[in-house]
Amino acid sequence: MDQIITNIKDPSWWFSAFFIAIVASVFAGFLKDKIERYLSTLSAGIKSKRAASLAARKAIVDSLVEHPVFLTLAFHRAALRMLLYVMAMLLFISMPLLLQATPPEHDALWWFGQRNIAKNFLTPFMGLLSIVVGYRATASLSIALEGFKAYREKHGLPKLP
Numbered sequence: 001m002d003q004i005i006t007n008i009k010d011p012s013w014w015f016s017a018f019f020i021a022i023v024a025s026v027f028a029g030f031l032k033d034k035i036e037r038y039l040s041t042l043s044a045g046i047k048s049k050r051a052a053s054l055a056a057r058k059a060i061v062d063s064l065v066e067h068p069v070f071l072t073l074a075f076h077r078a079a080l081r082m083l084l085y086v087m088a089m090l091l092f093i094s095m096p097l098l099l100q101a102t103p104p105e106h107d108a109l110w111w112f113g114q115r116n117i118a119k120n121f122l123t124p125f126m127g128l129l130s131i132v133v134g135y136r137a138t139a140s141l142s143i144a145l146e147g148f149k150a151y152r153e154k155h156g157l158p159k160l161p
Contacts, residue, residue: 011096011119018127022089025131029138057143064147065154074144081137088133092126099123 028035037050064071099119152159 011123014123014127015093015096018092018124018131021127021131022092022134025135026138029135030142032139032142057146060143061147061150064144065151068151071144071147071151074140074147078137078141078144081133081140085130085134085137088126088130092123092130095123095126 041047064074096119151157
């Protein structure tokens with residue numbers, strides 16, 4: 001039990017745990033449909049919820065195909081979310097380094113009062129924020145790419161290299 005408490009107090013453990021969670025959230029964003037398809041075979045409630053989700057997704061993709069400006073906006077939104085994800089992840093990764101680099105006599109985190117509170121609150125918060133933003137970014141990118149593929153197929157355009 002003491003080893004667990006020691007590990008939890010160590011910033012490298014938090015960094016490793018949240019880095020793995022960030023990578024898992026990105027993969028989950030791309031694997032969401034496959035996971036839902038598998039889970040829908042297990043329960044009728046999940047199956048009906050998945051059918052409603054697929055119908056809503058198909059409506060969005062159909063509107064992307066019909067309106068090229070909407071497709072462009074979807075890609076811009078996905079790109080912006082990916083940029084926010086990269087920024088949140090970089091801030092999360094650099095947070096322990098920034099806290100270590102600040103000299104104790106020049107406490108730049110005066111609004112928290114103590115560096116430990118900032119370390120124990122801000123670092124996990126930035127990790128959770130980057131997980132949520134990463135999941136949403138990959139989900140919107142997935143829809144935009146699906147709309148682009150359907151648009152390309154509808155208009156007989158070649159695949160991009």
